[in-house]
Amino acid sequence: MRQYALRRLAYLPLIAAFVAILTFFVLRSPWSQDPVTLMVGMGGSVEQEEALREDLGLDDPLVVQFGRWLGDLARLDFGETFRGRQPVWDEVVERMPVTFEILFLSVFFSATIGITLGVITATRQNTLLDYAFRGLAVFGQSIPDFFLLVLLIVLPSIWWNYSPPVGGHVSIFQDPWENLRLYVPPTLLLAVGGSAGMMRLVRSTMLEVMRQDYMRTAAAKGLPNRSVVWSHALRNSMIPIVTYLGNQVTVLFFGALILEQIFSINGIGQFLFISVSTFDFPVVQFLVLYTALIVITINILVDLSYAVIDPRVRYR
Amino acid sequence: MNGHNYWTRRVSRRQALAGAATAGIGTAAFAVAGCGDDDEETPTPTTAPTGETPAASPTQAEAQINKDGILKSRQTAPYSTINPWKGLDSGLLWGFTIFDHLWATPRDTGKPEPFLADTIEHADPLKIVVTLKESYFHDMAPINGRLVKASDVKASWEAAAVQSAISASNWWRNILEGLDAPDDRTVIIRMKAVDAWTYSSTNSASAVVSSIVPEEMAKNPDSMDRELIGSGRYQFLSHENGTNFKVRRHPKWRNEGEPYLAGIDYRLIQEQAQALAAFSAKEIDSVIPANRLEREQLVQRHGNEVVVDNDVSTASWILLGRGDGIWADARVRQAVGLALDRKEFIDLMSFGDGVPAGPVPPPFTAYALTEEQMKDTFFKHDIDQAKALLAEAGFDTSKEYQLKYIVPGDNRAQMAQISQAQLAKIGIKVKLIGEDLGTWLQQSLYGSQYDGFVGFQNLAYDDPTSYIGFYSKEIGGRQNWAHFFDDELDQAIKDQKTILDDDLRAEAVKDIQRKAFAKQAPLWFLFSPVTQTTTWSYVKGRITGRGSYGLHNGRVYIDKS
Numbered sequence: 001m002r003q004y005a006l007r008r009l010a011y012l013p014l015i016a017a018f019v020a021i022l023t024f025f026v027l028r029s030p031w032s033q034d035p036v037t038l039m040v041g042m043g044g045s046v047e048q049e050e051a052l053r054e055d056l057g058l059d060d061p062l063v064v065q066f067g068r069w070l071g072d073l074a075r076l077d078f079g080e081t082f083r084g085r086q087p088v089w090d091e092v093v094e095r096m097p098v099t100f101e102i103l104f105l106s107v108f109f110s111a112t113i114g115i116t117l118g119v120i121t122a123t124r125q126n127t128l129l130d131y132a133f134r135g136l137a138v139f140g141q142s143i144p145d146f147f148l149l150v151l152l153i154v155l156p157s158i159w160w161n162y163s164p165p166v167g168g169h170v171s172i173f174q175d176p177w178e179n180l181r182l183y184v185p186p187t188l189l190l191a192v193g194g195s196a197g198m199m200r201l202v203r204s205t206m207l208e209v210m211r212q213d214y215m216r217t218a219a220a221k222g223l224p225n226r227s228v229v230w231s232h233a234l235r236n237s238m239i240p241i242v243t244y245l246g247n248q249v250t251v252l253f254f255g256a257l258i259l260e261q262i263f264s265i266n267g268i269g270q271f272l273f274i275s276v277s278t279f280d281f282p283v284v285q286f287l288v289l290y291t292a293l294i295v296i297t298i299n300i301l302v303d304l305s306y307a308v309i310d311p312r313v314r315y316r
Numbered sequence: 317m318n319g320h321n322y323w324t325r326r327v328s329r330r331q332a333l334a335g336a337a338t339a340g341i342g343t344a345a346f347a348v349a350g351c352g353d354d355d356e357e358t359p360t361p362t363t364a365p366t367g368e369t370p371a372a373s374p375t376q377a378e379a380q381i382n383k384d385g386i387l388k389s390r391q392t393a394p395y396s397t398i399n400p401w402k403g404l405d406s407g408l409l410w411g412f413t414i415f416d417h418l419w420a421t422p423r424d425t426g427k428p429e430p431f432l433a434d435t436i437e438h439a440d441p442l443k444i445v446v447t448l449k450e451s452y453f454h455d456m457a458p459i460n461g462r463l464v465k466a467s468d469v470k471a472s473w474e475a476a477a478v479q480s481a482i483s484a485s486n487w488w489r490n491i492l493e494g495l496d497a498p499d500d501r502t503v504i505i506r507m508k509a510v511d512a513w514t515y516s517s518t519n520s521a522s523a524v525v526s527s528i529v530p531e532e533m534a535k536n537p538d539s540m541d542r543e544l545i546g547s548g549r550y551q552f553l554s555h556e557n558g559t560n561f562k563v564r565r566h567p568k569w570r571n572e573g574e575p576y577l578a579g580i581d582y583r584l585i586q587e588q589a590q591a592l593a594a595f596s597a598k599e600i601d602s603v604i605p606a607n608r609l610e611r612e613q614l615v616q617r618h619g620n621e622v623v624v625d626n627d628v629s630t631a632s633w634i635l636l637g638r639g640d641g642i643w644a645d646a647r648v649r650q651a652v653g654l655a656l657d658r659k660e661f662i663d664l665m666s667f668g669d670g671v672p673a674g675p676v677p678p679p680f681t682a683y684a685l686t687e688e689q690m691k692d693t694f695f696k697h698d699i700d701q702a703k704a705l706l707a708e709a710g711f712d713t714s715k716e717y718q719l720k721y722i723v724p725g726d727n728r729a730q731m732a733q734i735s736q737a738q739l740a741k742i743g744i745k746v747k748l749i750g751e752d753l754g755t756w757l758q759q760s761l762y763g764s765q766y767d768g769f770v771g772f773q774n775l776a777y778d779d780p781t782s783y784i785g786f787y788s789k790e791i792g793g794r795q796n797w798a799h800f801f802d803d804e805l806d807q808a809i810k811d812q813k814t815i816l817d818d819d820l821r822a823e824a825v826k827d828i829q830r831k832a833f834a835k836q837a838p839l840w841f842l843f844s845p846v847t848q849t850t851t852w853s854y855v856k857g858r859i860t861g862r863g864s865y866g867l868h869n870g871r872v873y874i875d876k877s
Contacts, residue, residue, distance in 0.1 A: 033754030041404075042757060042775060044483055046793035051480040084397030084558070085481070086541060094557050150589060157593030161617075166594065167391075167584035168560050264584040266394050266559045274394065279754070 001307055008300045012293065019292040023285050024069060028062060035082055035279035056082055069285070079282035081275070088286045091271065098169045098267035101179075102256040103249070105187035110194035110248055115234075115241065117195070118202020123229055125207060133199065140196030145255055148189040149262045167264040186263050190255050194248045201244050205237040212236070238309045246302035250295050383576035385874025387855065388600045390591055391582040395558035399540040400527055401479045407524030413563050413580065414454075415527035415546035416464065418446055418503070421517050423630070423778050423863030426682040426818070428515035432464065432528065432547075441816065444505040444514075452568040454551035456543065459530045461568060464547045466497035471534035473505075476525045479537070487511055487519035510814050512821050517778035517863070549575040549870050559584040574870030576857065595850070601874075602851040608667035611848045618852075625849045625860050630680070631776040632673040633661065633845075635719075635735055636761075636786075637769050637838030639800025647709040649836040654702035655742045656735070658695060662843050665730055669846040675787075675829045676780045677844045679863065682818075683780040683825045693833045694841070702742040713743040717768025720760045723750035731842075732771050744768075761797050770797075778863050784809055784828050786839050798838045805831055 036053045053059045078088040121130045156162040165182045172179040218232045257269030275283035307313045400407040418433040437445040455461030477488040491511045496504040544552040550563035564579040585591045595603035605611035662670035676684040721732040736746040759765045789806040812824040857871040
């Protein structure tokens, strides 16, 4: 397994290089936009634009810019933001706790609710409960996340003149109650779609596993039902569930971007959104690369987890 | 203040204090929107009360009320930096709160009002001698609350003028020669050329560029990435990655007892639905409804508990044509003007909440032509006459002409569609082309790459010259965007800058507008929307009617008793 892991990790720099080069040149392609024009805006003079272009190093030939960027990258210097002239890395690090908390909570809710309801519906197949949760799952998968998030803002306001806390980040260590009041409701809603999908997957996988001979054996040898379901049926259903969960992390990462926008939370998603719309090249380059690396890493972890979940899986 | 005696008389302390007493709620809303986004409404008051700065009207028991409180304002977008010299949004917000200025020029009167300046002598048109009031920086390391000195003003202005990341106007780059600080209380401003708009809010009264920072920070501008120290009414307390700013009262502010507010808290709220919800929940103290429906809903829900201010924006909607090729014939351009029905634009785009706008928008009462003066010229709408003019000019109606506008933005698309429909009535076929901001700005507008029209809402400038500048042969180093080159107009625009008498200059600006109509300049100002800032009535001491400089106010307070 170590060899397999090392082989997969060896691809990382290659993929990263490909993503980095692609992003760099796409941003500077002729059909892209000029960040200087956007920064100076209407009413700016040619003289002002030229001064700013020189300041940002955008007046150099593309090859020179690329060489400079590669050199900086090799020294783990990710450059400065065009607008604020702050180190990109520092800006990202400051926003990490926000986005990671959203991601963690939404993955947690998605997995907990999805797996729990999946197990319940699988063990109570074709009962009223099963039909009810399956109906809810269809609803959850059909309704867009952003719509639910907007409802969370609009309805309490209309009914009770209440507004959920928005626009701020309070550390969980500083004020746990305020932190959860801020993050739990939206992340719960963000997890609705994922948990619905997860529930349907767990249910169908569990039903298939529960028809296997070893499940009958486990029940026949007198194991308690709880042990049969949670230790045998669920454990043997875990591979597709973990695969789905891996995908969910990526999906929810982008969901976090929407959540940050709607709830005005200043995290990485918000930072990326603004940087893309203002063509802040260093930030976009870094965040695209960073996102690519995270997605690849999650995929590797998911692959490696198969061996942990199922001892029969061997990597060569 | 006339002719060469402009600002020569000594301004008394009493007048100066009165000058500083201006008001405005929604500091954040304005500062965030500022000149940044033409979709954002700004509190842009309309009326010009008197030459004297208005003060908040006292209520009967005002003397007994504890004037205090934290004002909760909306921030509409995260700031990329808190450094005022690296971001326009930061510059505007801090310019109105943390930093001091020598003077300010409200748009309603167009008359400069002293702020930090105690006396101002401008006998020589190329030299201004200013003495400073006693004022102190915020008590924060390393400045530690020291006295504001003339050398701080000199260092601030000279450094700000050369910053590449902020939009310093031509005045800062080409008119201002330098400053001298012969002693701690005296500043001498030297200019290379006469400019009658020296005191305007895009020039020496710019909220951003004229901010006075400590000399130490002016010499090391990067230090403002982390810490902001000024001598304005409020001192900087905290922020969260460019959001949720908190400022607190400057305990040593020069006007004793002011500011009334203990501080202002800004909260990042980007979505309009969220802002309305937060307002209803009293999480913020004011909100700008996007349209009449939203405003009416708020009034219906909260009744007399809220106050609505109707302010005419200076962000006018504009249709820009061309002055060359098939459009070189003035009759064709006149026909386009006659085809435009401003009332329809106002009804469809703003639910009737707007006023027709001439070249200088209505809030600039001293410089704008009145609706009555324009009813037979700019505002005349006559389809039959327009058709006749097109026929007389032999205009080719078989061809389709472009109208380029910025996407995304519902209002922009709507403006383009209404223009298309109105022009179709006189036989001009228009093809709508939506473009992203960068392409539209760089290629279509600056590069004049359109064969018919471009449509947009201009920025909410605080200075009337920004509007007549559209008629110049050269705009910001580029040739006229519409390729409309008129020597007489161009010269008139240059000449008015040298007229130091306020009244004569105002007349010259009006005359330029009349000339622009007579020459059928291909620039059709359509209307200025009316914004309805809605505020909880417990926010007292607000004053409207001052433009962005109405925000230089120390007499707002919260009274929930």
